[in-house]
Amino acid sequence: MATRSNRSPDMHINLNVRGLKQSATLAINELSAKLAHEGKTIYKLGLGQSPFPVPQPVVDELKVNAYQKDYLPVRGLRELRDAVADFNRRRQGIDCTGQDVLIGPGSKELMFLLQLVYYGDLVIPTPSWVSYAPQAQIIGRKINWAQTTPENDWRLMPEELDKICSDDPSRPRIVILNYPSNPTGDTYTSDELKQIAKIARKYKIILLSDEIYGELHHRGQHVSVARYYPEGTVISSGLSKWCGAGGWRLGTFTFPANLRWLLDAMAVVASETYTSTSAPIQYASIRAFSGGMEIENYLTSSRTVLRYLGKYIYMRLKQAGATLSPPTGGFYLFPDFSPLKERLAERGIHDSPTLCKTLLEQTGVATLPGNEFGRPATEMTLRLAYVDFDGAQALCAFDGLQDGKEIKTEFLEMYCPNVINGINQLCDWLK
DSSP states (O other): OOOOOOSOGGGGSOTTTTTOOSOHHHHHHHHHHHHHHTTOOOEEOSSOOOOSOOOHHHHHHHHHTTTOOSOOOTTOOHHHHHHHHHHHHHHHOOOOOGGGEEEESSHHHHHHHHHHHSOSEEEEEESOOTTHHHHHHHHTOOEEEEEOOGGGTTOOOHHHHHHHHHTSTTSOEEEEEESSOTTTOOOOOHHHHHHHHHHHHHHTOEEEEEOTTGGGBTTSOOOOGGGTOGGGEEEEEESTTTTSOGGGOOEEEEOOGGGHHHHHHHHHHHHTTTOSOOHHHHHHHHHHHHOOHHHHHHHHHHHHHHHHHHHHHHHHHHHTTOBOOOOOBTTEEOOBOGGGHHHHHTTTOOSHHHHHHHHHHHHOEEOEEGGGGTSOTTSOBEEEEOOOSOHHHHHHHHHTOOSTTOOOHHHHHHHSHHHHHHHHHHHHHHO
């Protein structure tokens, strides 16, 4: 006779997964939508989703290829892999071919597979994107947090990486660099990348260079560390940020030729998990990576809008008493409100989660606390994603400017009102 187990359901969950919660970025987006549905005015500065539409030539290509229904190769459509390789050669001078490229349903999935097949520790600078560490925990990899400082704009310094690796020089490691950064909006200088490359070569590190925001460098001057450490750098990119196509779920990994074995191992696991990436999306993506005048104009306009909007918010937050780095790419800021700790403590706020919760309740401004990005909860850091505006309208209005394409405050107030009003609400609340 069968007996019912007295164990609670969570006893059957893998220990690596037990205790994990939903991704913070997705959770804040769902909560924001719920509150808005209830009639509350919400300024969605939590989820980092591109506000801009997918470029029309890429949309047109998707329409043309909507009929594509076959399973494509696990590694990705050959023509798309060639286009990605050509993209890396044009943009960064990287010596690669389509044989060095792996296509997946989002770079997030490819990052997971990389950690699954490569046996080594994960080194993550703090602060960092919210999913790097949970992925390592799910797989059971050891995580080393590389400390950064606000004085260095939260960038990983070469000496810190050297310190981490020198304790066990031969230990296999994956080091993640994300630049322009989520959550800080900052990026590395060429000299810093050269020094990091020198340390990586010394310890035979695999660098996972997460360049998903590379094409959103506000001046169009993104530099890949693969230029200086080609033999050990895996470039991660995709369509979600620079092409406004997050929901399309198209990610790319570009490997050096000597890491072909790693690409092959990931492809084997991919064949037993997601099989292949959506066929229509892959065919349409060829157009995105092939570039051309329309794509370049789209990027130039997107970068300029983000540059002026980011600068405006940066100045407002500084005036309100926060310390933060000026943004150089992407659409994030990482303000630290620690200088206002005494004022916040008078309101019963002693950590960043409480600060976030109170802001949402009292101002409608949705943000994420710094502890979700690897910072101490008692540090009053928040991540802001300045994306709550109609990107299509903003691009159209920008293209119609007649005064040298310089964006004034009136433009931001008209075409990015939720972001501007949300920041004003936050700054007024701080006072």
